[in-house]
Amino acid sequence: MFRQAKQSRVYQDVVEQIQEAIVTGKLKTGDQLPAERDLKERFQVSRGTLREALRVLEQQGLIEIRTGVTGGSVVKGVGTEQVSASLGLLIRYKKVSLQNLAEFRIGLEGDIAALAARRAEAEDVDGLKILLSTAADYLAKGPEYWDSFISTDEKIHLRLAELTRNPLFISVLESLSTNIHTYYESFLPKEEALMRENHQDMVQLIAAIEAKDSEEARRIAREHVRRFSSYMEKQTA
Structure with missing residues (x-):
């Protein structure tokens, strides 16, 4: 399964070979994975190089390194959770600008709404x-329940993703829904008028989905994200 690692980039070659096998x-x-001694012989690398490669694979979520008598490196496999986790970190710690986040969400949530209308x-x-x-x-109940209202709105967005039956959309929206709250708390005015506007958008969107009007659902979702993103951007001006 494995060959001697290329000496020009030893640990990275080990990583790539194990990635490919998974x-x-x-x-x-x-x-x-085979025992450490066996892997060292197959790759023809030092113990330090092998352990560096295994640490990288663990950070990528592809393996789990267990200690103890029954320890070793166990394959976790490839799943959408790796993508979701990385995206979540970027959003949670505001490493993505409001403009970048809006551009990403406008297309994404428009497509999700259109697919949900077709498949619901x-x-x-x-x-x-x-x-x-x-x-x-x-x-x-008014603006004092803003947090609960927004959390319910996030659940609606996530439910739409689930209706696409597409694990990539679901994974990305799970990450967004879990982590985007920090942007709303920082930049979205906690006003009853905006709550009502948000609710009305959801009323219209769900009506379009019930009517199986995918293009109307796409339009409403895109406009909703665009408009509320602009409200948040105004708070930073």
């Missing part, structure tokens, strides 16, 4: 309406 299925989730079943729409009713309850 991605192509030669190594499957739950498999244990009647019971899916019923679930969205329940969330919409919950948001309306928080809206009626």
Whole structure:
């Protein structure tokens, strides 16, 4: 499975060989890598180089290094959680500008809304309406329930992603929904008028999804993200 590592970039070559074995299925989730001594011989590398490569693979989420008598390096496999985790860190610590985040979300959430309109079943729409009713309850209680209202709005966005049945959209929206709250808390005015505007957008969006009007759903979602992103950008001006 493995060959002697290229001496010009030893540890990186070890990383790439193990990555390839995992991605192509030669190594499957739950498999244990050969013992350290065996790997050193196969790659013809030092113990330090091998451990550096294994640390990189662990940081990438591809393996888990276990200690103890039954320890070793166990394959975790490739999943969308790696993408989600990296995106989440960028958003949580505000390493992405509001403008960059808006550009990303406008296209993403527009596509998600369009796919949700095509694929949602009647019971899916019923679930969205329940969330919409919950948001309306928080809206009626006023701005002091802003946080609960926004959290419900985030759940609606995530539910739309789930309706696409596409694990990539779901993973990315999970990361957005979990971490974007920090932007809202910092830059979105906690005003009842904006809460009402947000709620009305969701009412129209869910109506378009129920009607299976994918292009109208796309338009509403894109305009919603564009408009609320502009409100946040004004707070930084």
